[in-house]
Amino acid sequence: MSPIASYRRLLQLAGPTYVLVAFIGRLPLAMSQLGTLLLVATASGSYGLGGLSAGALAVANAVGAPVAGTLADRVGQRHVVLIQSLLGAAGLAALVAVVHADGADALVVLTAAATGLALPQVGPLARVRWRPLTRTTGAQQRRLVDAAFSYEGAADEASFAIGPALVGLSVAAFSPSGALLLAAVLLAVFGSAFALDPSARLAHSDVHVEASGRLFGAAFVVLVVAQVTIGSLFGATQTGATVLATDLGSPGLAGFVHATLGVGSALAGLATAYVPERVSHERRALVAAWALLVFSLPLLLVTTLLSTTATVLVLGLAVAPYMIAVFSLAERVVPPSRIGAAMTMLASATGLGYAVGSSLAGRLADASGATAAFGVTVGATVVAVLLMTSQQRRLRAASEPASGPVSLPTARTRTLQPLP
The missing domain is CATH 1.20.1250.20 (MFS general substrate transporter like domains)
Incomplete structure (x- = not known):
């Protein structure tokens, strides 16, 4: 099977809507770190506080992601990612509110960390779904899973180029607050759609194997x-x-x-x-x-x-x-x-x-x-x-x-x- 045929087959198996949702669903994470840095630094006039807040968000996400992944293995991605998407969107909005309310520096950093803890890792979890999505393809499955991982790697890289670009455009058109609020809306809509996609239930049925x-x-x-x-x-x-x-x-x-x-x-x-x-x-x-x-x-x-x-x-x-x-x-x-x-x-x-x-x-x-x-x-x-x-x-x-x-x-x- 040629690579182009593999990608076409993957699109048929998953559906174009899923591919679109899974890609857009990972953009808020790519937007959050730079968006937090710009929001806090602009409002406080301190790049030190902005960097500390962005770092707290990133570290908290790195700590929380494996916990969420383990829970997804146990109870299914649907519930875990849905809760994360809604909490993460609320956290991004809360961070904007705290900054504009001139909250204490410690409160800003803690809010950023709590937000990072909630943000879902859509890209890694999307990789989990390709094996069950391709389970009916017989001898072609191994090649299709490899092609899927090639696509996911490209999608991750594209998201971390497009995400910061969206932040830049939002800041230019509106403000740093607008950038994070856009990320919150995208996460609430597309993160939830990713969680509720039928592939989430399919993945859960196949990861619980002996x-x-x-x-x-x-x-x-x-x-x-x-x-x-x-x-x-x-x-x-x-x-x-x-x-x-x-x-x-x-x-x-x-x-x-x-x-x-x-x-x-x-x-x-x-x-x-x-x-x-x-x-x-x-x-x-x-x-x-x-x-x-x-x-x-x-x-x-x-x-x-x-x-x-x-x-x-x-x-x-x-x-x-x-x-x-x-x-x-x-x-x-x-x-x-x-x-x-x-x-x-x-x-x-x-x-x-x-x-x-x-x-x-x-x-x-x-x-x-x-x-x-x-x-x-x-x-x-x-x-x-x-x-x-x-x-x-x-x-x-x-x-x-x-x-x-x-x-x-x-x-x-x-x-x-x-x-x-």
């Missing part, structure tokens, strides 16, 4: 670390681009420079479906890690925004293939009854890596400028190469049992397993 093994096997820990490295790359690259743009007198262009990382990544994510099935996912991750290293090295030499933008665009071509391979491996190495927790935990690892990368790059940039910040980007890719080079055998052994066509028990044979 499964052995624990979530925190050695192979899965490797994949978590892999996502920490890519998150560090994101944070360090954005910090380096911001420092360079500010030094050159164009701080407003920093977001555009970083957005090109998502553009290149989204394009490469869709193209990943063209990789032959015989190329294993652990091998794809290794090749992508080396590409990240090679493509990041020019960042140590850039001195203009044009050269930085071009370099970041090319770097993005290796990002999605790396992440798609990691998420695809996770789908194979964890028990089916824990896949929701696994997907959300990988997303959380990315967020925590972002915090580590941006913090370290910021400290180094204060002392030595943008090049030092980009050095953290390169360092993250070195760790990715070492990790994937040393763990090929472990990842191959862990994923081999599920390397053939996926076979799922019927509803009559499924049993609910307790969490380890």
Whole structure:
């Protein structure tokens, strides 16, 4: 089956409405961090408070996402995501209200953290639904699931380029408050629609299958670390681009420079479906890690925004293939009854890596400028190469049992397993 035929088949199985809802439903999360930063910083006149509030939202979301994923595995995505969508939308609106009411700094930060705790991770949970959606396709299922993960990787990258762009447009047209209120409306409407889609019930019926093994096997820990490295790359690259743009007198262009990382990544994510099935996912991750290293090295030499933008665009071509391979491996190495927790935990690892990368790059940039910040980007890719080079055998052994066509028990044979 060709990649185009695979994507067409996935669209037929899920329906265009679901694909649209699942994509728009992930935009509020992509909008929330930058929207919070701009809202709080503009109202308070303090970028420190704005950054602290945005960071609190991001960290709380990283902590809460695996908990929500575990609950979704236990009771189903429908109830969990619906409650998260409504609470998250209310939280975004409450944050706007608290800021405009000149609430105390501590109250602003706590409100941002509570909001982050509630925001759903639609992208990772959407990945969980593709295996049951394709369960009737027989021998084609493995190829279709791989194509679905390629699409999801591209969709995630596109959302994190479009989300900040929507914030920028909303701020220009209305205000920072308008940006967060737009995110709240999108979450209430499309997050709820994602929760109530029939695929949520289908996914719940298929994750409760008899499964052995624990979530925190050695192979899965490797994949978590892999996502920490890519998150560090994101944070360090954005910090380096911001420092360079500010030094050159164009701080407003920093977001555009970083957005090109998502553009290149989204394009490469869709193209990943063209990789032959015989190329294993652990091998794809290794090749992508080396590409990240090679493509990041020019960042140590850039001195203009044009050269930085071009370099970041090319770097993005290796990002999605790396992440798609990691998420695809996770789908194979964890028990089916824990896949929701696994997907959300990988997303959380990315967020925590972002915090580590941006913090370290910021400290180094204060002392030595943008090049030092980009050095953290390169360092993250070195760790990715070492990790994937040393763990090929472990990842191959862990994923081999599920390397053939996926076979799922019927509803009559499924049993609910307790969490380890």
